[in-house]
Amino acid sequence: MNFDLKTLTLSTAATEKCDLLIVLVADGFTPGSDALSTLVAGAIKAGDLQTKAGKVLPCYQVPTVAARRVVLAGVGNGQPAGVRQGVQALAGALSAGAPKRAVLCFAGPVQAAAVAAAVAALSQASYVYTATKSKAEARSLQRVLVGVADTATVADAFHQSVAIATGVELAREWGNRPGNHATPTLLAHVAKDLAKQPNIDCKVMGPAEVSKLGMGAFMAVAQGTHEELRFIELRYHGAAKSQAPIVLVGKGITFDSGGISLKPGAEMDEMKFDMCGAASVLGVFQALAELQPEINVVGLIAACENMPSGRAVKPGDVVTSMSGQTIEILNTDAEGRLVLCDALTYAARFKPSAIIDIATLTGACVIALGGVRSGLFATDDALASALQTAGEAAQDPCWRLPLDDDYAEGLKSNFADMANVGGRPAGSITAAKFLQKFVDGTPWAHLDIAGTAWKSGAAKGSTGRPVGLLVQYLLQAAAPQAAAPAPAKPAKPARAPRAKASTPRAA
Incomplete structure (x- = not known):
């Protein structure tokens, strides 16, 4: 979907020819003398329209308004959260009548972040x-x-939000595809297209x-399936x-069938979403391609299926990871950490400033945080703070959980350097402690998106999270680097002055 930004007031918005005109109305609306202002003010006075976020009033063929259909939507105080909620409530209006061209206009002054929220919500609602x-x-x-009174103040946020929306849609699309339409090989094709x-x-x-690299943990997960694994490396320069x-x-x-530790049959179809961490990396690179920020980013995707067969890894098997550490696999359904640990070891070769892994890792995180916030674990306070700030700004929030060393006690094994599970208590934390064993001194963060990557029930589908959080973080990380002065070039050595020829002075 294409987005454009234009200077519009309510009086000029009324002249825009389109299938659907959306007017976002915040608390304290001040009407003008134009037709749309009169319509909004009258609806508020009559009680037909409330400015509370999520309240909607559809209208049809309003006199002196060029749009065939008009929808008035309350956005509360006009802050990003209210705008997002107000636009999300328009899902029915966006499908009714199959509009091809829409105008979304703010009925008053608007912040840049609110414009970004409107773009994100509109893209999501119309997908x-x-x-x-x-x-x-x-x-x-x-x-x-998208019409605002002053485009200059919101232009940067608008363009960023459009790029992020494109990345989110890519992540949603591949998250939604069934396992036979989103194999490791097909994910690799998407990555090559991004390149x-x-x-x-x-x-x-x-x-x-992968065998030559010594990724024994990753290979163990993949050995029970006929689909070949793929290890994907993307680089943005x-x-x-x-x-x-x-x-x-x-x-x-x-x-993810669970392997030999087979999952229950109910809702097992949703395990096609177990690659949403990979999909989010693809979505981030789509956004980077459009925004071209001044930063270097590497994306690593360990892609494979986890299936039961005569070749599948068994509970009690011991494998050797790329790091050389051995792992006793007590539960084959705790496979995500096995593919990630080898990818984390591989990541160190880039000498990164930070490593962030993204994974639908544990049901325990769903119990802890539900579908509102992603779980965040980090070894570095500055990295954790930056990710939390980015999540709030992108309305893609996360919540930091602890990494106390005591939580790793359950990972001890009599037969290997560690076990791959630590029991039911604090399951999301013990999973993070397992991953931490494969990150040396590099600042590292782990995002457990098991509760936020997709929705179940009637709204079943991928959300595209946490693409928004990650892109916002990368843009924040790029900003100070772009602002930093270029290192001074060493001064060239001064040349000795060339001697001038002179006539000998007479004695």
Whole structure:
């Protein structure tokens, strides 16, 4: 979907020819003398429209308004959260009548962050999955014009939000695809397509290369399936080669049966979402390709299936990770940490400034935080604070959980350097403590998105989180580096003055 930004007031918005005109109305609306202002003021006075976020009033063929349909939507105090809620409530209006072109106009002054929230929410509300449907109706809405009183103050936020929305949609699309339509090989094709854009390179490794690297934990997870594993390496070059990159590591289990520790049959279909960490890395790189920030980023995706078969790894098996540490696999359904640990070891070769892994890792995190906030674990306070700040700004929040060493006691094994599970208590924390064993001194953060990466029930589908959080973090990380003065070039040595020829003075 295409977004445009334009200077609009309510009086000029009324003249815009479109299928749907959306007017966002905040508390304390001050009407003018134009037709739309009169409509809004009258609806508020009559009690037909409330400015509380989420309240909507549809109108049809309003006199002197060019749009065929008009929807008035309350956005509360006009802050980003209220705007997001107000726009999300328009899902029905966006599908009714199959509008192709819409205008979204703010009825008063607006902050840049609120404009970004409107773009994100509108993109989310209008998304339609069609990839594996034979007679599905594609998204009708093709273009949205966002109107504000002053475009100069919101232009940067608008363009960033459009790029992030594109990345979120890519992550949602691949998260939603069934396991037979989103194999490790197909994910690698997506990564290669991203590498066709400026400043992005891609390298894809198969079983032979991964074996040569010594990724015994990753290979163990993949050995029970016929689908070949893929280890995907993406690089975005936005800054000087001397600048240490930030490495993003995505869990890419394209279908998780649990392996020999087989999952219950109910809702097992949702285990196609177990690669949403990988999908989020792909989405971030899509946004980077459009924004081109001055930063270096590496994306690593360990992609495979976890299936039961005669070749599958068994409970009690001991494998050797790329780091050389041995792991007793007590539960084959705790496979995500096994593919991530080798990817984390591989990440160290880039000498990064920070490593962030993203994974649908534990049901325990769903119990702890539900579907509102992603779980955050970090070895570095500054990194944790930056991620939390980015999450709040992007309305893609996370919550920091502890990493006390005492939590690692349950990972002790009589037969290997560690076990891959530590029991039911504090399951999300013990999983993070397992991963921490494969990160040396580099600042590291782990995002457990098991509760936020997808929704169940009638709204079943991928959310595209935490693409917004990650892109916002990278943009924040790039800003100070872009503002920093370039290192001074060493001064060239001064040349000795050339001697001038002179006539000998007479004695």
